[in-house]
Amino acid sequence: MAPRLSVAILGVVLAILAALTAQAEAGRAFFVFGDSLVDNGNNNYLATTARADSYPYGIDFPTHRPTGRFSNGLNIPDYISQQLGSEFLLPYLNPELNGRRLLDGANFASAGIGILNDTGIQFINIIRMFRQFEYFEEYQRRVGRVIGDERAKELVKGALVLITVGGNDFVNNYYLVPFSARSRQYSLPDYVNLLIVEYRKILLRLYELGARRVLVTGTGPLGCVPAELAMRGSTGGQCSAELQRAAALYNPKLFQMIKGLNSQLGSNVFVAVNTQQMHIDFISNPRAYGFETSKVACCGQGPYNGLGLCTVASNLCSNRDAYAFWDAFHPSQKANGIIVKQMFSGTTQYMYPMNLTTILQLDSKT
Numbered sequence: 001m002a003p004r005l006s007v008a009i010l011g012v013v014l015a016i017l018a019a020l021t022a023q024a025e026a027g028r029a030f031f032v033f034g035d036s037l038v039d040n041g042n043n044n045y046l047a048t049t050a051r052a053d054s055y056p057y058g059i060d061f062p063t064h065r066p067t068g069r070f071s072n073g074l075n076i077p078d079y080i081s082q083q084l085g086s087e088f089l090l091p092y093l094n095p096e097l098n099g100r101r102l103l104d105g106a107n108f109a110s111a112g113i114g115i116l117n118d119t120g121i122q123f124i125n126i127i128r129m130f131r132q133f134e135y136f137e138e139y140q141r142r143v144g145r146v147i148g149d150e151r152a153k154e155l156v157k158g159a160l161v162l163i164t165v166g167g168n169d170f171v172n173n174y175y176l177v178p179f180s181a182r183s184r185q186y187s188l189p190d191y192v193n194l195l196i197v198e199y200r201k202i203l204l205r206l207y208e209l210g211a212r213r214v215l216v217t218g219t220g221p222l223g224c225v226p227a228e229l230a231m232r233g234s235t236g237g238q239c240s241a242e243l244q245r246a247a248a249l250y251n252p253k254l255f256q257m258i259k260g261l262n263s264q265l266g267s268n269v270f271v272a273v274n275t276q277q278m279h280i281d282f283i284s285n286p287r288a289y290g291f292e293t294s295k296v297a298c299c300g301q302g303p304y305n306g307l308g309l310c311t312v313a314s315n316l317c318s319n320r321d322a323y324a325f326w327d328a329f330h331p332s333q334k335a336n337g338i339i340v341k342q343m344f345s346g347t348t349q350y351m352y353p354m355n356l357t358t359i360l361q362l363d364s365k366t
């Protein structure tokens, strides 16, 4: 019995050593929260209509198969992982996410969700913000079982976090139907204030859960996506004035809220990512970024390919890199790459108070 027992103990010791080495090699963990702009496949595991798991989604992904990413290829988290020198994150619900791979981090995002729980109710079974955080707590307990609770805490503290949420609170709630419940309840400025109050609670919760470096994206120019050009834009491809007004009210308030949180915490935990400006750049001058169009989606139907879903029956452009938008709402792989480049090297107009290059340099010293 004794030799067997010591073999078992040796096995455990080796497993622990392997886990510790893996963590040292793995570098910085990365966590993602939010909606379809950053979901990399959680919704594949859910009974929901908000999904991107069929052709032609993923047509330019390394596997050329749909993965659940709302892109023809890579999305924003993928490009960040590449820059960090890590593998692409797995969706939290993917059963392959265990053992060593847990230490790289996880993606908790779910297409269709918003800041508010009533956003995206038409998608039925999606992982709302509070539930993404419950999964994050569960994740931390699981990592604790692999490397111990103290090291798990350190892993989370040292991690990079990205949160992208808020667009759906407009397009899949306030403006989903004329006279929506929220639009009868709140004027637009009051609704924006509600979102900011609730988002602030979400960011503080993330801080409580251990996050110390969090990229917080604003919304893009909501009124200029192909879906809105098709449904609400005036003739001649002008952006929808109402949704542009929403983004113009929301983004500066989000920025102020983030600044306020950092000064309250006495540390630059939250970094404001000016996605609005990044998108405006290629909407106002698509050719400077190598795009032929920033109005027409590559995949879709109707005006601007902006109506309905991107499916096997849709129009599909042949030169995907010439389009800023892949489908009616989501940037193309090419656009996602440009956005992440800005995150790494943009000035304070794009990344406040500092860009990712600076963050990585700073954090490697502490």
Ligand SMILES: *[C@@H]1O[C@H](CO)[C@@H](O)[C@H](O)[C@H]1NC(C)=O
Binding pocket: 115, 116, 117, 130, 198
């Ligand atoms: C969303 O629902 C959860 C669970 O019911 C609740 O704890 C949370 O406070 C709700 N959030 C908002 C903004 O209402």
Ligand SMILES: *[C@@H]1O[C@H](CO)[C@@H](O)[C@H](O)[C@H]1NC(C)=O
Binding pocket: 344, 345, 346, 347, 348, 354, 355, 357, 358
């Ligand atoms: C952002 O990143 C680049 C490096 O790519 C750096 O030169 C620049 O000074 C950084 N910060 C700001 C505020 O522009």
